[in-house]
Amino acid sequence: MIKALFAVLLLSTCMTFAEAVGANNALRKDFFDPELLKIDTSKYLGNYVSNTEVVLERGERVKLYELLKGKPTVLLFSYYTCEGSCPIRIDNLNRLIKRSDSLLNRDFRVLVLSFDEKDNLETLKKFKESHGPFTSQWVFGLIPKENIETLTNSVGFRFFFSERDKTFVHTNVYVFLAPDGRITRYLFGINPAERDVRIALAEAEGGRISTNSVVDLALLVCYTYDPSRSAFVVNPTIIFGGVGFAALGSVVMLAFISSKLVKREVQ
Template sequence: MLLFVLWVPCWAAQAPPPPADLTQRAGFDQRLGAQVPLDARFADADGRPVALRTLVHGKPLLLALGYYRCPNLCDVVLNGMAHTLARLDLEPGRDFEVAFVSIDPRETPADASHARTMLARMHPDARVPRWHFLTGDRASIGALAQAVGFRYFYDARLQQYAHAAGLVAITPDGKVAQYFFGVSWPPASLRLALVDASRGRLGNLVDRLVLLCCGYDPTTGRYSLAIGRSMQALGVAFVLALALWMLWLRRRARA
């Protein structure tokens, strides 16, 4: 134990510093409304070919990019996804689709299958077997990453990929709808994003009213109370109420 305690700070001191242009080379560029390449082809965890078009057949898609052999961030993202989706009343595979796409063209369906098995074992309530764990070639990965604004690069010094963390909600016709940054997301906000991205296929009247009062904030990747929209609605309601009251008074005076 003593040797381990002494080794950790030594390893940290010897680890190379991050590149000076890290934030320019790795991150998210929000491209709301952008079209994802629906004809891009990947392989699922069982080795079967999958086109993105088949994943968005009438359902919104929740997309994450990373890689299965990632020693740090991607495990946190996958576990955060499972933790959040287990708390939704919407079900993957039935109401929406979930896809995790590897950015490493060297990874194989065996890597995806291993990640699926481990995640399903840790989160039995998240319906992980219904998710899509995909691998692909450099061209397909690059086309998808560019479409959703996902910037990443391979750091040969660390022998790791540098990349951002977050989710992308995609509409049934393959358009980028919303972004959720980080590794933890409020289930209520994620549900609203899926309902909004579904173009009326999901949700109920309560969801519609909530979406009217809340707006998607692209700077935070979350839903927040749309103050301006709410004030406009209240103003219109007040004017209508005042007009009806004056009309009632006029009719009463004539009577």
């Protein structure tokens, strides 16, 4: 009797273990390494984005470089049925532009392109209606199925479709392009700071001076990009230079005051 009971317990334990292993394998099957989504920016900065054909919201097909038209451009890869970070990333940038005079009145472009081959002009239209109105800088489009891999690979953008969650997993990034199509900056995240966008646009302009970019070019001198934060921080050379200049000024001022006091005593 005891042997029979022991056998039943052993069989039950083995079955439970087998189920656990099976569940673990199922999880592993759906598991992906987040490192695969990272963009090695050092490999892509300065490269040219692929000049593939894209489809605009009215159905016309144009080359990507035709949309740049001599303007610095913020490129966003998204998809229009996303219920996660894509609409948040777009809405945040749209609000930022609307409340910033320096961005609202600036001559640049924001290009949103869907990498989902199932997106169409109808899903694009619904997205714009749900999240608009958008400022004049915005252009929305689709990437034809045959061009998706070529275009996204040219900037290092990677994405995966999760069958379990029925959604795309992808990098949240704003890609800044120069008017000639060169990649000049990546800003990661879904809520960019106004200062970072302005400096990144100044970089993308390639030093071209305009009424709206003079201040931003000054910011470009005072700030440097920190990859660990995906943000611009105060340039340390400016800090130390400022401290040194202040110290030098203090010494000169002190010497001037001392010489005045010495002259008074002599008199």
